[in-house]
Amino acid sequence: MEADELIRSRRSVHEYSDEPIAEETLAEIFDRVRFTPSGYNLQPWEFVVLQAPENRAALAEAAYGQEHVEEAAAAVVVLGNTDPAAHAERVFDDWLDKGYLPSEAVRDDLLGQVEGMGDQPDAENRLWTTRSTSLAAMTLMYAAWDLGVGSCPMEGFDPEGVLDVVDAPAGYEPVMLVTLGYPAEGTADIENERKSRRSVAEIVHHETFAAGDGTADEGDHAAGAVEADD
Structure with a gap:
């Protein structure tokens, strides 16, 4: 799909068909998500894909009963790591190996800066991870639509309930939920005027x-x- 068509035709889909999403299609979607930009290329995102009906039902409860969480073929919990240094060492080693940094001293200085961010108040690190992770969520929705898979971003949920459903460790912020599935035939989300x-x-x-x-x-x-x- 051409970029202009992709951007202009994507809709938030609430009504889904019963068609499952092939594992190969999901893999291709997330392979594209990997190329999302992030601050310092630190990539603070994780994605938990829920396809089992019982897990989507539990997530729907944490999302205040929103029905399309259960009706979609998959529901994705988009998590942000609030530790800026979680992947910093290998990221900056990669920069050094590929000539993006002039010396190990500069690499060490950057690593120290990012590790120092961990001393910020929790609210600041939550905001930091939300910024980059939200970019990845948008990439997810565009990548899905390019393959004919509809999506819907959701911010209405109980954060602690979501973390419990996916058994996330401490230090992760539930940034967004994204439902994925093939739109139901004739759904107003797609057919009606934008x-x-x-x-x-x-x-x-x-x-x-x-x-x-x-x-x-x-x-x-x-x-x-x-x-x-x-």
Whole structure:
């Protein structure tokens, strides 16, 4: 699928068919996810894919009963590692081996900086991992749609309940849930006219966020309102 078509045609899918997702297709999706950018290339993400009905049912309970968690072929728990240094040593060794760093001293300095991030307040490290991991979740949805697999990002869930369902160790932040599956035939999510989007003129500001530059009146805002998960 061409990039423009991929971006413009992706929708958040809530109604799924009974068709399972082949393991080869899932593997291809996540092989593409690996190439998501992240701060310092630290790749702080982990993905727990739930396909067994009983596990998706448990996850749906932690997601406040949202039915498409159970109806999708798979539900993915997107986790962010809140330890910035978890993969730092091998990442910076790779940089050094491939000539991205001029010396071991620079490599050691970078490693020290990242290890020092671990001393930040928990809230800051949660924000740090959420930023990069959210990029990976978006890659996941585009990669899936390129292979004909629909998806829906979800932020409505009990974090502790989700961590319990997937038995995640300490130090991981549940950033998002993403359902995956083939859209049901005739689903409104795909067939209906796309929900409105705010215009470029409204969302883009140049140099400063100035009144009258890239802003719209109340009527424009009301007309451009959309659901957060679409």
